[in-house]
Amino acid sequence: GIQVEQSPPDLILQEGANSTLRCNFSDSVNNLQWFHQNPWGQLINLFYIPSGTKQNGRLSATTVATERYSLLYISSSQTTDSGVYFCAVGLAGGTSYGKLTFGQGTILTVHP
Amino acid sequence: DTEVTQTPKHLVMGMTNKKSLKCEQHMGHRAMYWYKQKAKKPPELMFVYSYEKLSINESVPSRFSPECPNSSLLNLHLHALQPEDSALYLCASSHPRGIRSPLHFGNGTRLTVT
Numbered sequence: 088g089i090q091v092e093q094s095p096p097d098l099i100l101q102e103g104a105n106s107t108l109r110c111n112f113s114d115s116v117n118n119l120q121w122f123h124q125n126p127w128g129q130l131i132n133l134f135y136i137p138s139g140t141k142q143n144g145r146l147s148a149t150t151v152a153t154e155r156y157s158l159l160y161i162s163s164s165q166t167t168d169s170g171v172y173f174c175a176v177g178l179a180g181g182t183s184y185g186k187l188t189f190g191q192g193t194i195l196t197v198h199p
Numbered sequence: 200d201t202e203v204t205q206t207p208k209h210l211v212m213g214m215t216n217k218k219s220l221k222c223e224q225h226m227g228h229r230a231m232y233w234y235k236q237k238a239k240k241p242p243e244l245m246f247v248y249s250y251e252k253l254s255i256n257e258s259v260p261s262r263f264s265p266e267c268p269n270s271s272l273l274n275l276h277l278h279a280l281q282p283e284d285s286a287l288y289l290c291a292s293s294h295p296r297g298i299r300s301p302l303h304f305g306n307g308t309r310l311t312v313t
Contacts, residue, residue, distance in 0.1 A: 128287055128307055135301035173241055186255055189241035
């Protein structure tokens with residue numbers, strides 16, 4: 088199956104710092120999503136971004152599908168950004184539609 | 200507030216019990232999902248329903264039995280579970296095949312099997 092690698096596995100920041108999280112995947116995808124899981128377990132969809140660039144407030148994401156990677160940028164981090172960030176991908180085509188494979192996640196801790 | 204509602208939030212059950220997890224969405228989505236998440240691990244897909252029909256079963260043991268009574272509801276029936284089945288069970292929904300759509304998760308049911 089498709090392999091999804093996220094880096095770094097852990098990231099510790101001071102409030103106000105910027106960061107970049109990376110997601111590499113091993114096959115062609117037509118579905119890529121970024122999620123934030125807060126300390127209470129709630130999974131929030133940040134971006135649906137199989138290609139291109141999107142921005143939402145302090146967060147932005149870029150996917151270069153031809154090179155099989157995606158980046159999530161967090162600017163001016165806040166303590167509420169703490170949690171686990173997951174990248175999830177779905178293979179292009181056929182019967183695999185609906186099947187998302189998650190990376191292992193990046194654990195982000197933002198200190199005040 | 201999440202648009203996908205899961206009940207109960209917490210569930211403790213013995214290995215001989217039968218229980219059900221419930222999920223409801225009113226976003227008009229016709230694809231619904233069950234994921235299982237163990238501590239410090241990513242979610243793992245269990246089942247996908249598309250237009251109320253089971254389209255993906257990720258070789259889940261038969262002690263987990265999904266049901267999709269209508270386009271808004273998804274159930275997961277549990278029977279004769281093992282302690283290793285203790286996990287966070289997440290329901291999600293999206294538009295189905297052919298319509299590119301983000302996945303929306305509920306807050307999950309935290310299950311403990313004793």
